[in-house]
């Protein structure tokens with residue numbers, strides 16, 4: 001889908017849900033049209049003892065084979081895909097129950113290749129050996145000077161050769177940010193656009209008081225908010241992601257952030273003192289003086305209780321990957337809680353697809 005059409009669709013939603021906002025004030029950020037996807041997953045088709053990567057066409061739902069020809073993915077993913085097929089086809093007794101392969105890459109040249117099987121894995125035997133062989137085979141191709149990590153997964157078992165995370169680097173308004181991105185935790189798929197979003201947030205989140213962050217993942221935005229706010233309380237439901245926030249804070253020498261492993265819905269209850277949570281025992285909630293709330297929810301957006309909770313604060317920064325849930329949330333926050341929508345920005349994080357990312361800046365009307 002062309003960017004112009006996405007902008008038009010976004011502006012139509014603005015007019016439908018928040019007609020008080022002038023759509024011409026929409027900022028638009030775009031980047032590379034191909035080679036932008038840092039992570040991708042493919043299903044595996046078995047064809048006469050050969051494996052083939054495929055995905056589905058979004059419109060026709062038909063299988064599209066894409067060995068090395070998945071234009072929106074990074075060149076490294078495409079190179080790895082060809083090599084993984086070569087290895088699997090030369091080792092078909094290893095790959096015969098393979099059903100999915102996932103690739104994660106960074107701009108710094110690191111990669112994780114995860115192979116998912118419908119069969120038990122031999123932890124000590126040939127599967128471990130094959131995983132090591134695969135890693136050596138991929139490294140021998142000299143696609144990158146970075147690390148290549150290999151993971152085999154099956155029901156209730158996993159074989160790891162290397163690490164389950166890779167280090168990404170962003171440069172935001174002159175500051176370098178290092179970010180471990182972990183297998184099985186969320187990572188923004190488009191590094192170029194993520195960098196633009198980080199800069200946008202850095203420019204618009206200055207606070208002399210504290211910042212509350214919900215849905216922080218491994219701390220992608222947290223590292224920026226730590227620089228723009230006095231203190232940050234970041235929360236996230238995924239345990240592995242929370243562990244990586246701590247690692248990311250440490251590698252960036254950040255000390256003004258606390259992290260809580262709690263769902264956004266439970267955090268609403270914690271703030272309303274409905275019940276105490278052992279997982280928040282290390283945090284003195286009453287010591288925080290929040291001025292800004294930063295949210296980056298999944299596609300489902302925020303429920304009304306979460307909107308009601310965050311509406312106690314002066315400023316809201318809302319990052320969304322789904323305009324169809326963002327807009328009703330903005331309507332609710334402005335109509336029920338008197339927020340002024342100061343700015344909307346659209347980021348073309350997923351060129352050649354209908355999806356967009358957007359950021360809304362809201363402030364309590366005086």
Ligand SMILES: C[S@@+](CC[C@H](N)C(=O)[O-])C[C@H]1O[C@@H](n2cnc3c(N)ncnc32)[C@H](O)[C@@H]1O
Nearest residue numbers: 186215216217220236237238263264296297298
């Ligand atoms: C769109 S991702 C954003 C992550 C992070 N802000 C980033 O930029 O990488 C949404 C995150 O919300 C987390 N999540 C999903 N449902 C949640 C919930 N009910 N409460 C708290 N976090 C949740 C997911 O694990 C994921 O890390």
